[in-house]
Amino acid sequence: MFDADRLFKERLSRYLRETGQYLRYMFNGHIAVALFFFIAAFAYFYQQWLLNLPESFPSTTIMAIVFGFLVSIGSVRTLLQEADLVFLVSAENKMRRYFKKTLLLSYLIGWYPVFLVAALFGPLYFASFPERSGRTYLLLVVVLLIFKGWNLLATWWMNNIQDKMIRTIDLLTRVLISTAVFYFLIDGTIILAAVFTVLFIGVFLYDLSISRKQSNINWYLLIEKDRNRMQAFYRIANLFTDVPHLKNPVKKRNWLISLWGNRVAYDQRLTYDYLFRLTFIRSGDYLSMYIRLIVVGGLFIYFVPINWLKLLFAFLFLYMSLFQMMTIYRHHRVNIWLDIYPITQSDKKRALLRLIMKLAFVQTVIFTVVTLLQQNYLMTGIVLIGGLIFSYGFVYFYIKGKSI
Known part of the structure; x- marks a missing residue:
């Protein structure tokens, strides 16, 4: 019934x-x-x-x-x-x-x-x-x-x-x-x-x-x-934890692949460097989320009139971007074919750290340019140096020390 x-x-x-x-x-x-x-x-x-x-x-x-x-x-x-x-x-x-x-x-x-x-x-x-x-x-x-x-x-x-x-x-x-x-x-x-x-x-x-x-x-x-x-x-939930029900859309973005994704040296140890770049560009919402955080963070930095708040928002949006990029490490966890790669887990983790550090550098430079547009030269230097130090510390001390 x-x-x-x-x-x-x-x-x-x-x-x-x-x-x-x-x-x-x-x-x-x-x-x-x-x-x-x-x-x-x-x-x-x-x-x-x-x-x-x-x-x-x-x-x-x-x-x-x-x-x-x-x-x-x-x-x-x-x-x-x-x-x-x-x-x-x-x-x-x-x-x-x-x-x-x-x-x-x-x-x-x-x-x-x-x-x-x-x-x-x-x-x-x-x-x-x-x-x-x-x-x-x-x-x-x-x-x-x-x-x-x-x-x-x-x-x-x-x-x-x-x-x-x-x-x-x-x-x-x-x-x-x-x-x-x-x-x-x-x-x-x-x-x-x-x-x-x-x-x-x-x-x-x-x-x-x-x-x-x-x-x-x-x-x-x-x-x-x-x-x-x-x-x-x-x-959205997959940015924070594993979601087995998610059907990730894959987008071609051939122009971006040729511009950055394919620029990896032909070396066995760099296999995951290439894979993670393609994952960032083509899979899920990594690229769009990264761009959105840069745009919103740049707007906050540009319009906020208080200098220490500019620096705080630069660190905050850097933290949010880098923290979300950590999930790329587990993106291909259900693909059993990757287990036959003759690549050690340490090489895989180093590939992730290199990718995240590159993304952090680009984001820091963009935030620095936004500050420079306001002709605030002292704050520009602080955002650049502080952003690079923060990114390096977060990537090579926090992420490197975690069992992702």
Whole structure:
């Protein structure tokens, strides 16, 4: 006898157990320290910036665009698996209660980013509209939650539509209308906000009507969305610990391979130097994460006005990059063919240390150039020398001493 409630409880329990296990590794002591510095520094400079907020700053437009995307983007976490195409399709007419529960779960999970962004924009809202009360902003948050629910239902209904172009057009339409609603609501033009709300309800009812014309659930799309969402989570978790469920995408990037990857001497002892370079360039998210940390770190160093904080952020982003690169050592752990390489483990570890040191040198030079652009010559020298000393110590004392 098929029991939708029991199936939902089992899937939810497995989902929470699995994600909770990886989250414990992701938010370990290292990341907690980094997040503390980020939040403290951001809060300080955010407050200082709000004290001198220019009157021409487009607060309404920025908040409306972010709120519009926030309530519109997102899909239902159905917790479906590929095997369900075989075992659950026959019970499709009994799955209604299951999908209602996944809808409610997805909506409640969606509250977290709504409250987070609302808390982030709260100080900006009151700095831009000091005459307004907290009750007005609370009403805006309530409207955010209502539109989040409406958009989630509309997305669920549109999942039954096979044509991807129709789904994309519907999503863009809802994003634009939601953005307009929040723009006029924040601006105080209630009549126009009400007009666009009615227009959104029209789109909402249209989605419901065309969804009812579809007789079957689009199982393939629902399973693909859940798989992609979990793979994205696995890729992030894999930066902190081994994730056996991860299917690593491999990208060609031939130009970068020819530029740097192939520039390894033909020597047996350098086998892992070549392999690790290719792994960094082509596999997983190593390269993209490395670039993102450089860009974000460079922005912090450039805009932070206090010199000691510039140096602190340079060390912090260097630490984050080098710490994540350590996982390259275990990237090919399931490939048994590497065990036949006539290479010692010490050569393998030295190859990793050389790679990480090269990446640390490049990142330090980029941070130095960012400091140089501000014509802060003393700080430029400190960032360069300090970054190189920090990188060398981290690589050849911390990493070298660990059993990776």
